[in-house]
Each structure stands twice: as C-alpha cells, then as structure tokens.
Amino acid sequence: MDNAGQSTIVQPMTKRYDIAIVGGGLNGPALALAVARAGLSSIVIDALPEPVRSGAEFDGRGYALALSSKRMLAALGLWGDLAEHAQAMHEIKVTDGRVGDSRVFLGLHFDSAEIEEGPMGFMLEDRFLRRRLLQAMSDADLIDHLSGQTVVAQDVTPEGATLTLANGDTIAARLIVGADGRSSGTAARAGIRRTGWDYGQTALVCAISHELPHNGVAHQFFMPPGPLAILPLPGNQSSIVWSERTATAQQINALPDDAYMDVLRPRFGDFLGKIELAGKRFTYPLNLTLANSFVGDRLALVGDAAHGMHPIAGQGLNAGLRDVAALAHVITHAQRRGEDFTLPQVLARYEQWRRFDTATLATATDLFNRLFSNDNPLLRLGRDIGMGLVNAVPSLRRGALREAAGITGDLPDLMRA
Structure with missing residues (x-):
C-alpha cells in the first residue's frame, strides 16, 4: 500500500499478517474490514484483477x-x-x-x-457494494489487497501458516480464512470434504x-x-x-x-x-454444498466456501455476512481476553455458532424447493394451507418477518441494533 493509501500489488514475502483471506468477492473484504476494527492486520488475495471487481457498468445483478x-x-x-x-x-x-x-x-x-x-x-x-468494499480496503492501513493472484499451496505449523502463490511468492499469517466460493481451494487443500447435491x-x-x-x-x-x-x-x-x-x-x-x-x-x-x-x-x-467442517488447523471458512444453498430465500450473501460477523466477533473477543484466536478451542466457538444455523437454513431452502418445485395437487393443497395459516396468524407472520430480516437469535456485535 502506497503513502496515499491506494491499493497496490504488494510483495508480501517478508511481511507477516494476522489473517490471510483467500477470496476477494464480498465476504473476504468485509472480514478484513471487521477485524481491522480490532487492530488486526490482514491481506485479501483475489484471483480476479481489481479492474474487473471495480467495474461501474450497470449489469442488473x-x-x-x-x-x-x-x-x-x-x-x-x-x-x-x-x-x-x-x-x-x-x-x-x-x-x-x-x-x-x-x-x-x-x-x-x-x-x-x-x-x-x-x-x-x-x-x-453488486457494482456499488463491490466498489465500496474496494475503496474501504484501500483506505485502511491494516489491510493489503493482492489482486490477480491465486493460491496454489498452504502449509500450517504450530508457529503459523504459509500460503504459496502461483507466482512463487509466499505469505505468512497466523490464520487462514477461506472466502473463495463453493469450489473452495482453501477447504480442499485443508482436506475438508463437502456434502451436497445438484x-x-x-x-x-x-x-x-x-x-x-x-x-x-x-x-x-x-x-x-x-x-x-x-x-x-x-x-x-x-x-x-x-x-x-x-x-x-x-x-x-x-x-x-x-x-x-x-x-x-x-x-x-x-x-x-x-x-x-x-x-x-x-x-x-x-x-447445495456444505463443508463438513467450517474450521481446521489455523483455518476458518466463510460464505460459500462453508455453505452454498438454493437462492429460494435470497439468503446466500446474508448467511455469508453473518459468518463474517460471527468470526470477527469470536476473534475480537478472544483478542480482548488475551487469548490466541488461532487456537482450536477458539475457532470451535465460531463453528458451533454458525454450523447449526447454516445447516438449518440449507435444510429449509432444500425442503422449500422440493415442496414447491412441482405441481402435485396434494402437495399444492398442503403448502397453500400452511402458507394461509402463517398469513392468518399475526404472531407467526411477524416471527417469519423478523427471521427474514435476520434479527432473531444470537446476533454478533456487528449485527446488533
């Protein structure tokens, strides 16, 4: 990062970060910004060149x-x-x-x-959110953004983690976070298998x-x-x-x-x-694809790298941002208590927090898709009766509304009012 605070292609061979984030879409930059609030340094490694990410043209997404x-x-x-x-x-x-x-x-x-x-x-x-995240990373002293580079190997030891890039450079960090999508290379290199179906x-x-x-x-x-x-x-x-x-x-x-x-x-x-x-x-x-574990040795997964589900409820990005908020919450609270946030017992708190919620959401979207993506008259009658019941009972309707708004359950600090 230059003196003007602009995002540059860094040479990270001699620099060590608190967190190395693989994936520069939306969740990765959001996590970098979240942990920077706790004084933690990070690098966001994005396979796409920055001009592609920052495109200003309307495309409808x-x-x-x-x-x-x-x-x-x-x-x-x-x-x-x-x-x-x-x-x-x-x-x-x-x-x-x-x-x-x-x-x-x-x-x-x-x-x-x-x-x-x-x-x-x-x-x-999409264009407005991506550009704002890129600008915020550029303005943050604790964040480096490496674009147009891919990770080809990762190694974890008791002392730390190392990522090797396609160009041969290496990056050292205390923790690796995979935010690299449903075909997460970070998860695969860690030996984390996935469960799901088309x-x-x-x-x-x-x-x-x-x-x-x-x-x-x-x-x-x-x-x-x-x-x-x-x-x-x-x-x-x-x-x-x-x-x-x-x-x-x-x-x-x-x-x-x-x-x-x-x-x-x-x-x-x-x-x-x-x-x-x-x-x-x-x-x-x-x-539908769910990682069998959301954490590993000095490693955590967020967003689609941890779970990808049917868009029937429009909750894909929201679930990913809740992962980010929960992981940042666990890391920053551990930091305040003087704990090493890379310890298995600390990362387990993140997995316990998010795995049940995401599995429940994935199951619900899967069930809804199977229930509604057909024209079986008996199923149609049953689902219409069920929806009519929810619609007719104000308490059920408000509960579903608050659930859709994401304001139920145990919320991370960043998502509280």
Whole structure:
C-alpha cells in the first residue's frame, strides 16, 4: 500500500499478517474490514484483477440485504455511501402459481410496518457494494489487497501458516480464512470434504425495466419448474432470479434478448405494465454444498466456501455476512481476553455458532424447493394451507418477518441494533 493509501500489488514475502483471506468477492473484504476494527492486520488475495471487481457498468445483478446485513455495513462505516443506491423492501408477497393461473394463491404477505425496526431489507446492486468494499480496503492501513493472484499451496505449523502463490511468492499469517466460493481451494487443500447435491435447476438472472412503480414490493412466485423472484431496484427497475430445469434454462439463455423476454413475459405477468430487459443476462447452476467442517488447523471458512444453498430465500450473501460477523466477533473477543484466536478451542466457538444455523437454513431452502418445485395437487393443497395459516396468524407472520430480516437469535456485535 502506497503513502496515499491506494491499493497496490504488494510483495508480501517478508511481511507477516494476522489473517490471510483467500477470496476477494464480498465476504473476504468485509472480514478484513471487521477485524481491522480490532487492530488486526490482514491481506485479501483475489484471483480476479481489481479492474474487473471495480467495474461501474450497470449489469442488473443485485443482492437482497437483510436488515441485519445493513446494520453490519453501517457498523463498518459503509452504509452512508451505499444508502443512496439502495431500495428498501417494504413488503414481500409470496404466491403459489404463475401470474394469470386461475389456481394462483397469494399465500403470504409480509409488511415491514408490522415490525418496529423498519424495512426488513434492502436491494443493492453488486457494482456499488463491490466498489465500496474496494475503496474501504484501500483506505485502511491494516489491510493489503493482492489482486490477480491465486493460491496454489498452504502449509500450517504450530508457529503459523504459509500460503504459496502461483507466482512463487509466499505469505505468512497466523490464520487462514477461506472466502473463495463453493469450489473452495482453501477447504480442499485443508482436506475438508463437502456434502451436497445438484438440483437439476439453473437460475436465469437479469434486470428488467417496467412501466409501473414497484413501490418497494418484492415478489416470489412458486412455479413447478422453480421459483421466480422479482426484487425491486431503485426507479422502475427490478432484479429477476428465475429458476428453471437446467435443460430448459440453457435453451432459454441461448435465445436472443427479444425471444428471451417473450418467454419471461407470460411467467411475469403484466402487474408492472410493459417490461423490457435492462443490463446483462447471467446463469448460475443451483446446488447445495456444505463443508463438513467450517474450521481446521489455523483455518476458518466463510460464505460459500462453508455453505452454498438454493437462492429460494435470497439468503446466500446474508448467511455469508453473518459468518463474517460471527468470526470477527469470536476473534475480537478472544483478542480482548488475551487469548490466541488461532487456537482450536477458539475457532470451535465460531463453528458451533454458525454450523447449526447454516445447516438449518440449507435444510429449509432444500425442503422449500422440493415442496414447491412441482405441481402435485396434494402437495399444492398442503403448502397453500400452511402458507394461509402463517398469513392468518399475526404472531407467526411477524416471527417469519423478523427471521427474514435476520434479527432473531444470537446476533454478533456487528449485527446488533
């Protein structure tokens, strides 16, 4: 890092860090910023070049940030600059069946007015969050950012850990954190196996512009091939996460833009008026993958490196940020007590905290996907009765709303009000 505080390609061979973070997406930088608050140094190693990460072009990708994630970004000093780009989600409407279907059932309606904390969540475009994280790392004296480099080996001894990069350089640290996605090399090199399966579904992701205002309402339509989420962005635009059987999704994605929209429109309906494609189109294969352990010798996993789940509840990034907040909580509290935060018994606190929650969430999303991604009349009747019951009982509805907002259970420091 130069004297102006700008992010540079560092030569870390002679420098030792408290924490080496492998993965420069969203969770890795967030963790670096979180532990810097406790005076801990870190390096974030990103396989992608920084210009790719910092692209400012609108492409339609966005995240549904739970209220707890917004609190965390505020605690890290990031939300002030992000708020102007965020769209509050005031309501969520969950529907069983496609728009226009005579059997359509509005099963659940969540309204943020039912809880005192405010909006349950916010939609934020990927480009704004990534750029703000990069800027914050650049401004932080305790964080180095190494972009365009990959880790090819890691070694752990009682004295510390060493990472070897593809260019031959080595990095020394007290702790390694894998934030490198569902195919985590960090986990694989540590011998941590994974459990999971493929759903046979692919998510088609894009943004659309529409004629009528969305009024901050998010929609989730459960259809036999998979769910369709319509998530409000600022202005008359929405982010689409549209799941189909993989073969069908591949055929749809191969279509030109006009034909692609011709397939989407009947599924979408006309409740927002005329719709048009805005930005780029993406596809993501859907699977469930859980690391059999979230920790190892001088090692911890966060985000998709620890768990990847179906996007049916929109909780992927929120679960990752909760990992980050929990790990930072465990590390910083150990530091204050004079404990070595790399000890197995300390890292075990993080695993115990997060493993049950993520396993429960993964099980719930898996069950919901299997329950709703079909047109079995008996299953449909049962799920509609269940949703109707939740919707009719205010205490159940508020409980589900607070759960979606991420403000239930034992919260890490960064996610408390």
